[in-house]
Amino acid sequence: MSTILKNFENVVDVVDRIFDVIPVPVILVDEKGIIRMINRAFADLLKVSKQQAIGRPAVEVDHNSKWPVVLKSGEFDIAKKHKFARTGEDAVVHRIPIYDYDSGEIVGGFGMVLFQNLKELRDLADKNKLLEKKLDHYKQRVRQIYSTKYSWDNIKTCSSKMEACKQNAKKAARTDLNVLITGESGVGKEIFAQAIHNESHRSDHPFIKVNCAAIPENLLESELFGYQGGAFTGASKEGKPGKFELADKGTLFFDEIGDMPKKMQAKLLRVIQEGEVERLGGQKEQEVDVRIIAATNKNLEELVATDDFREDLFYRINVLTLNIPPLKDRKEDIALLAEDFLYETKQEMGENKQISQEAVEVLQKYDWPGNIRQLKNIIQRLAVNAETTVIEKSDIPIKLLKQLQISESPSYPEEGLNEIVEQVEKKVIRETLELYDFNKSMAASILNIPRSTLYRKMKKYGLKEGIYGSD
Ligand SMILES: Nc1ncnc2c1ncn2[C@@H]1O[C@H](COP(=O)(O)OP(=O)(O)OP(=O)(O)O)[C@@H](O)[C@H]1O
Numbered sequence: 001m002s003t004i005l006k007n008f009e010n011v012v013d014v015v016d017r018i019f020d021v022i023p024v025p026v027i028l029v030d031e032k033g034i035i036r037m038i039n040r041a042f043a044d045l046l047k048v049s050k051q052q053a054i055g056r057p058a059v060e061v062d063h064n065s066k067w068p069v070v071l072k073s074g075e076f077d078i079a080k081k082h083k084f085a086r087t088g089e090d091a092v093v094h095r096i097p098i099y100d101y102d103s104g105e106i107v108g109g110f111g112m113v114l115f116q117n118l119k120e121l122r123d124l125a126d127k128n129k130l131l132e133k134k135l136d137h138y139k140q141r142v143r144q145i146y147s148t149k150y151s152w153d154n155i156k157t158c159s160s161k162m163e164a165c166k167q168n169a170k171k172a173a174r175t176d177l178n179v180l181i182t183g184e185s186g187v188g189k190e191i192f193a194q195a196i197h198n199e200s201h202r203s204d205h206p207f208i209k210v211n212c213a214a215i216p217e218n219l220l221e222s223e224l225f226g227y228q229g230g231a232f233t234g235a236s237k238e239g240k241p242g243k244f245e246l247a248d249k250g251t252l253f254f255d256e257i258g259d260m261p262k263k264m265q266a267k268l269l270r271v272i273q274e275g276e277v278e279r280l281g282g283q284k285e286q287e288v289d290v291r292i293i294a295a296t297n298k299n300l301e302e303l304v305a306t307d308d309f310r311e312d313l314f315y316r317i318n319v320l321t322l323n324i325p326p327l328k329d330r331k332e333d334i335a336l337l338a339e340d341f342l343y344e345t346k347q348e349m350g351e352n353k354q355i356s357q358e359a360v361e362v363l364q365k366y367d368w369p370g371n372i373r374q375l376k377n378i379i380q381r382l383a384v385n386a387e388t389t390v391i392e393k394s395d396i397p398i399k400l401l402k403q404l405q406i407s408e409s410p411s412y413p414e415e416g417l418n419e420i421v422e423q424v425e426k427k428v429i430r431e432t433l434e435l436y437d438f439n440k441s442m443a444a445s446i447l448n449i450p451r452s453t454l455y456r457k458m459k460k461y462g463l464k465e466g467i468y469g470s471d
Helices: 008-019 038-044 067-073 118-144 159-171 191-200 217-226 262-274 302-307 309-315 333-349 356-362 372-386 398-403 416-435 440-447 453-459
Strands: 026-032 034-040 075-082 090-099 106-115 179-182 207-211 250-255 291-294 319-321
Touching: 008 026, 008 034, 008 106, 034 038, 067 090, 067 309, 067 319, 106 118, 159 191, 159 319, 159 398, 179 191, 179 309, 191 207, 191 250, 191 262, 217 262, 262 309, 262 398, 291 309, 302 309, 302 398, 333 372, 416 440, 440 453
Parallel strands: 179 291, 179 319, 207 250, 250 291
Antiparallel strands: 026 034, 026 106, 075 090, 090 106
């Protein structure tokens, strides 16, 4: 007698004890297809008592039973559809023949019902499909909301300084290190942060921006760390995830980090060090995996020196540094950017405008303290207002030139000739001085007058560097 046959009674006993309490229908038959064990769940399913079933051929209890076929063929039936004759219900079942190790003969079979009611299963699958669809939709929405618009192609430049900057940023994108981006307001720090995220292995996850200067100090903590339902008066019942949680596996961009209050700096440092956040009013820490990119137009080293910025946080965020040069140091970009912004305007508003070389030269005389943001703004206004397709120097309105501190044509007072001449002279001298940063030799040469004459007239009209006489 084979070992398994010798122990079959024991096996039946053990299986019975284990499976009788489990709500999964299970059955054991011997090599003749006689039911040797049936658990309570299976007996209930067949609407018989255990005693009625045990010792009887399976085909007698369920006329559709396939045990005779399986025991004969010796083939496994895995996840097969089966209709129980007694109840008429469709189910999915496993039927596994048991082989004796020594003789290789079939000594019985183990059966199990995977799903009892196929209709329920189908409903469940449909529901699941629907939920998956909904989930995909929401995932896509979240991705849209928290995704980045910009990549390297959006950073237009023909300046070697900027190209070097782009190369460094590309290197930074290949690492997972924290990056500090410095540069004047409007130079493109956020564009760089987005491009780094887009190129990094985190690009499929959110890019979340926190503007440290725009969020009031008392709200910053809950914005960053979220809060538990009912954590404070006015808090929503469900609670709210913080930016750290939202950015999990992605990038958290701290704009204007130099404006972060010191109290928050300490909390931020702790999260960066420990990689865990706790919602306000919450009791458990949650692991977060975020890369930090911070930007500032302030000199953080100076802020550290004056004790306005934590030195330890400075070193944590300043692992890699990118300094974006201001537009005044890359005036060669002005023509390219102007063309790019005109192209954008054409796409958005249908204004198909170009800009003349002469007009670009006027724009290049200005220092652009608002950098690219300011240039973009002005180009858009020119595109909308210019009468002809090519924006000429003359299209740049006097108001705009004044704003750019490059007045091209004087306005005339209603006084006598002498006064008019004086007004014009004062204006021309002042504007020439401004254009050339109060470089008197240059201004005198442009105005074609001796330097001594220029000094005399400056004195007469009260023109001093930084103090402009009124018209
Ligand atoms: N190289 C560039 N090519 C094209 N557009 C640019 C470039 N750099 C910046 N811009 C545009 O200029 C505007 C300002 O850029 P951005 O917001 O990235 O500047 P920022 O340095 O982050 O400003 P702030 O310090 O005020 O937050 C944006 O509209 C951006 O699209």
